[in-house]
Structure formats: C-alpha cells, structure tokens
Amino acid sequence: MQEERHAGWTAAAQPERIPFVATLATAATRWSTRWVPDAYVLAILLTVLASVLALTFTPSTLPQLVEFWGRGFWELLSFSMQMSLIIFTGYVVAVAPPVSRLLDRLAALARTPRGAVALMAVVSMALGLVNWGFSIVGSAVFVRFLAKRVRNVDYRLLVAAAYLGLGTTWHAGLSASAPLLVATPKHFLEKDIGIIPVTQTIFHPFNLVLVLIVIVAMALLTPALHPGRDETVTVDPAVLAEMEEFTPPARTEYTPATALEYSPLVNWLIGLAGIAYLLLYFRGKGLAAININVVNFIFLTLGILLHSRPASLLKAAEEAGRYVWGVVLQFPFYAGIFGIVQYSGLSDQIGNWFVSFATKETYPAIVYWYSGLLNYIVPSGGSKWAIEAPYIMKAGAQLGVPNALTVLSYAWGDMMTDIIQPFWAIPLLSVAKLRFRDIMGFAVVIFLVYAVLTSVAFLAAPLFFR
Structure with missing residues (x-):
C-alpha cells in the first residue's frame, strides 16, 4: 500500500491533478512572489503613480500635489476605524467558546472527504456574508475541526475552500465595505452621490440571487476538485496539534477586582444594553x-x-489587535492617494476616459473587471474604494448608470481576484500551517469559474436596474 502523505512535510512534492492548472498556478505564484511587494510598499508606489499621472494629465504642480496628499492623509480616519472594527469584532466573535462549540458540532455533519470540502465551502461563504473578519478566523477554526473528523480529506483543498468567504461572497454581504460605507451618513462622497441604502445594494434582488447562484456553484465545484486517493495530501496530526485554540483565562487570584473581571454580570449588563439600543434603532x-x-x-x-x-x-x-495593524498603518497613505486623485482633478480625467468608450449597458461589466484587476495590486476593498470611487461614480452618473449598480459592480469586481490574492489569506494560512502555493492550483480553477459566472451576471445587470 502506498504510504499516506501529510500536508506540512510532503505537500510541495505532490503531483497536481490537472497539469495545465499546476503550470498556471506555479507561474502565477512565481510572478506574485517576485514582483508583488508588501501592501505598505504598494501604497507608496501607488502614491508615486498617482502623482505622475496627476502631473501628466492635470495642470497641478508638484508642490500642489504634496499639499493635496497631505490634505487627504486624514480624510479616512473614521473609515479606517470602521474597517479595523470589522476585523476586530469578527475575530472576537469567531473565537468565542460558544461559536467554537457550534462549529465543532457542525463539523460532525461531514462524512466523506468531498462532503467535508462542500461543507467547508458553504460555511466559509456564509460566514463571509455575515462578516469578513469573522469568516477569516471562523473558517480557520472550522478547518481544524473538519480535518480532525475526516482524516482522509485533502487538506490543501479544504483550506482553499475555507478561503471562499473572502474570495467569493464577503463584498456582497453585511460587512461589504463599499455598499455599507455609502449607506452611512457623512461618508466621504456624500456630497456627490448622497446616501445609498443597503436595500438598493446588498438587499437588491440582483445581488441576493447572484449570491445564491455563486454559493450553489462553488459548493458543487470545490468537492469535484478533490484529488484521487493516490494524490490526496492529508494533514499531519502534528500540524493539528500545533494549531492554537482560544482558551479563556483561568482565574488565579481572588480579589474584588478579579471578581468583577470574571463576573458574567458585567458583560451581560452592557450586552443587554446594546440589544436594547438595537431594538430601538431598528424600530420602524x-x-x-x-x-x-x-x-x-x-x-x-x-x-x-x-x-x-x-x-x-x-x-x-x-489577540484581535494583531490583525488590525495593517489597516492602521496603510489607510492614511491610501487617503493621501485619494487626496491627490480628488483635489488635482485626476478623478475627472479618469472618469472622462471611462465615458469615452463605455456605454450604459457595458459600464457595470467594465467597472467589475477594472476593480478586479486593480484588486490584485491593491488588495483592500476599503482603501481601494477611496481611490476608485471619485471617478467611477462620476463616470457612471454621466452614462446614466444607477449609483447602486456602480457600487455593486465595484464590490463584486473587488472580490473577483481575492481567491488568487494571498494578502487576506495570510491569517488563515498561518493558522492552517500552509503556504499560498499549496492552495493556488485549486484557487486558480475556482477563480476561472467564478470570473466567468459573475462577468455574465454584470453584462446582464443593467436589465435589473431601471
């Protein structure tokens, strides 16, 4: 009998099931590893690029661009805090003991390797619709439970399925950066586009139906990618043992102070007050x-x-604070880019370029692909929205495209390349003890199917927004 192979010590040597996909995945990984720097470095390079474009296509001078950059630097402070809180609160909920127990029980539904992969895909996409920060951490926790229960599942594919929440659904759900931001009073584009309620974006029938189609398609596709028995790479039990599991701290001192720190009355008091506020807020x-x-x-x-x-x-x-630092450091620089694009008049120039070749019918699909390609270089739906929004919204309005459709086109496009972008997979992969190249082959297949499916949807989207 062939010796069973485990992820973590022989995964790199395993043959791929589809040679063409393996070649494509290897080439994409090699390119991104060699040419795509850290997100902070990208922010600086994009600042330079925006400055060069502004100097070339607007009458702005270099001293003026420096002034625009500085003026915009703190424009996204509230947005930065909002994005940080999505990650922060998502982590806090995902590692809560009741949630971990629920995920453990849910894992018991899986009986076969393909069943485990399908279940992982559905859970990840569902969590992504609720909160993308919750999806990152919750999916990593669920991987551990599934791998323990179904030992002969391909671990690489299981982790790839765990990335689907970030790769296919999050920007269409309740933590969608662009749709939620334009629904929030005093957002940075309110003077230009007003407030767009989520009933016109997240809860629009077009978005809801597309989400359902994507979930069904991915739930059918991912288990079909499971390798045969001879090519399956299972997880090394030692890797599972190394995975960190959140454990509430034990009380070691017995003082009045610690009595409060370990008293459930404190959290229940503020928690019930929060529920009362939400009931009052949503009333009517x-x-x-x-x-x-x-x-x-x-x-x-x-x-x-x-x-x-x-x-x-x-x-x-x-622990959640460890995942917030990237937003805190990088968002001011993206806000600086926003300042250059907006105050120099570059947004008008780019908007006019879109208008020159797009039509009302083709514009949603163009924005979708433009957003998706730019996402591979700027892997942040929130910060990238600050860069793109001024000109894509203006161009859409000039062409007669409803603002809500332009926002949705951006949101779905922003997700298109997430599945093959390693940036947001870092927390998941660090918990799973894998490298991105281990899941890239599966991710490329998922990306190709997803891109075709959603591209067709946005070519037809104008029919649903009148």
Missing part, C-alpha cells in the same frame, strides 16, 4: 437602516455576550 426603519457602524455595533455586542466574562473578552480583544 427596517433593513434600510443598516450601515457600517450598525454592523460593527451588532458584532461588538455579540462578542461581549458570547464571551460572557470580561477576562475572556479582553484576551480575545488582545
């Missing part, structure tokens, strides 16, 4: 009242209640 308003601040409030309240005791919440919050 319905889904249209949802915005990015409300979503973060819901998840923070949920995290407080699920952790029960302040000590457990504080430990989870401390």
Whole structure:
C-alpha cells in the first residue's frame, strides 16, 4: 500500500491533478512572489503613480500635489476605524467558546472527504456574508475541526475552500465595505452621490440571487476538485496539534477586582444594553437602516455576550489587535492617494476616459473587471474604494448608470481576484500551517469559474436596474 502523505512535510512534492492548472498556478505564484511587494510598499508606489499621472494629465504642480496628499492623509480616519472594527469584532466573535462549540458540532455533519470540502465551502461563504473578519478566523477554526473528523480529506483543498468567504461572497454581504460605507451618513462622497441604502445594494434582488447562484456553484465545484486517493495530501496530526485554540483565562487570584473581571454580570449588563439600543434603532426603519457602524455595533455586542466574562473578552480583544495593524498603518497613505486623485482633478480625467468608450449597458461589466484587476495590486476593498470611487461614480452618473449598480459592480469586481490574492489569506494560512502555493492550483480553477459566472451576471445587470 502506498504510504499516506501529510500536508506540512510532503505537500510541495505532490503531483497536481490537472497539469495545465499546476503550470498556471506555479507561474502565477512565481510572478506574485517576485514582483508583488508588501501592501505598505504598494501604497507608496501607488502614491508615486498617482502623482505622475496627476502631473501628466492635470495642470497641478508638484508642490500642489504634496499639499493635496497631505490634505487627504486624514480624510479616512473614521473609515479606517470602521474597517479595523470589522476585523476586530469578527475575530472576537469567531473565537468565542460558544461559536467554537457550534462549529465543532457542525463539523460532525461531514462524512466523506468531498462532503467535508462542500461543507467547508458553504460555511466559509456564509460566514463571509455575515462578516469578513469573522469568516477569516471562523473558517480557520472550522478547518481544524473538519480535518480532525475526516482524516482522509485533502487538506490543501479544504483550506482553499475555507478561503471562499473572502474570495467569493464577503463584498456582497453585511460587512461589504463599499455598499455599507455609502449607506452611512457623512461618508466621504456624500456630497456627490448622497446616501445609498443597503436595500438598493446588498438587499437588491440582483445581488441576493447572484449570491445564491455563486454559493450553489462553488459548493458543487470545490468537492469535484478533490484529488484521487493516490494524490490526496492529508494533514499531519502534528500540524493539528500545533494549531492554537482560544482558551479563556483561568482565574488565579481572588480579589474584588478579579471578581468583577470574571463576573458574567458585567458583560451581560452592557450586552443587554446594546440589544436594547438595537431594538430601538431598528424600530420602524427596517433593513434600510443598516450601515457600517450598525454592523460593527451588532458584532461588538455579540462578542461581549458570547464571551460572557470580561477576562475572556479582553484576551480575545488582545489577540484581535494583531490583525488590525495593517489597516492602521496603510489607510492614511491610501487617503493621501485619494487626496491627490480628488483635489488635482485626476478623478475627472479618469472618469472622462471611462465615458469615452463605455456605454450604459457595458459600464457595470467594465467597472467589475477594472476593480478586479486593480484588486490584485491593491488588495483592500476599503482603501481601494477611496481611490476608485471619485471617478467611477462620476463616470457612471454621466452614462446614466444607477449609483447602486456602480457600487455593486465595484464590490463584486473587488472580490473577483481575492481567491488568487494571498494578502487576506495570510491569517488563515498561518493558522492552517500552509503556504499560498499549496492552495493556488485549486484557487486558480475556482477563480476561472467564478470570473466567468459573475462577468455574465454584470453584462446582464443593467436589465435589473431601471
């Protein structure tokens, strides 16, 4: 009998099931490893690029561009905090003991390798619709539970399926950066496009039906990619043992201070107050009242209640802080790019370029692909929105495209290349103990099917927005 192979010590040597896909995946990984630098470096390079374009196509001078850059640098402070809280609150909820227990029980539904992959895909996409920060961490936790229960599942494919929430659904759900931001009062484009409620974007029938189609398609596709028995790479039990599992801190001191830190009454008091506020907030308003601040409030309240005791919440919050630093460091630089693009008049120039060749019918698909290609270089739906929004929204309005459709086109395009972009997979892969090249072959196949499916949808999208 052939010796069983385990991820973590022989994965790199395993043959791929589809040679063409393996070649394509290897080439893409080699290119990104060699040419795509860290996201912070990319922000600086994009600042230079925006400056060169502004100097070339607008009457702005270099001193003026420096002034525009500085003026825009702090334009996205509230947005940066909102994005940080999505990651932060998503992590706090995902590692809460009740959530971990629920995911463990859910894993018991899987009986076969393909069944485990399909279940992982559906759970990841569902979590992505709820909160993308929750999806990253929750999917990593669920991988561990599934791998323990179904030992003969291909571990690489299981982890690739765990990335589907970030790769296929998050920007169409309740933590969607662009749709939620334009639904939030005082957002940075409110003077130009006003407030666009989520009933016109996230909860529009077009978006809901497309989400359903994508979930069904991916749930059927991913288990079909499972290798045969001889090519399956299973997880090394030692890798599972090394995976960190959140454990609430044990009480070691018995003082009045620690009595409060370990008392459930503290969290229940503030948690119930949060629920009371939400009931009052939504009374008579319905889904249209949802915005990015409300979503973060819901998840923070949920995290407080699920952790029960302040000590457990504080430990989870401390760990969550490790995943927020990228937003804190990088978003001011993206805001600086926004300042250059907006105040120099470059946004008008780019908008006019779009108008010159696009039509009302083709513009949604063009924005979709433009957003997807740019996403591979700027892997952040929030910061990239600050760069693109001024000119894609203006061009769309000039062509007569509804603002809500332009926002959705951007949102779905932003997800298109996420599945083959390693940036947001870093937390998942670090927990799973894999490298991105280990899942890239599967990710490329998923990307090709997903891109074709959603491209057709946005070519037809104008029929649903009148």
